Amino acid sequence: MKKLFYIDYPQEHIEGQMHRYRCVHCKEETTTINGRLEGHLSSCEYRIKLEGAGYESEESASTNKLVSHDTDDFD
Numbered sequence: 001m002k003k004l005f006y007i008d009y010p011q012e013h014i015e016g017q018m019h020r021y022r023c024v025h026c027k028e029e030t031t032t033i034n035g036r037l038e039g040h041l042s043s044c045e046y047r048i049k050l051e052g053a054g055y056e057s058e059e060s061a062s063t064n065k066l067v068s069h070d071t072d073d074f075d
């Protein structure tokens with residue numbers, strides 16, 4: 001299960017910063033998160049909740065594809 005963009009997390013305005021918002025839970029900026037689940041800290045409540053619900057981050061999805069099969073070479 002995978003979403004294209006993870007933008008439904010609670011955000012708060014950064015005090016004194018025009019047009020800048022961050023995740024309520026991990027305090028990462030929206031520009032840092034950039035709609036990616038792995039943009040949140042691994043300790044982020046939102047990220048943990050979605051990962052617990054079976055959503056994949058881009059990181060783990062690409063890691064799965066990197067699993068390669070080693071071949072045994074005989075002389």
Ligand SMILES: [Zn+2]
Binds near residue numbers: 009
């Ligand atoms: Zn977060």
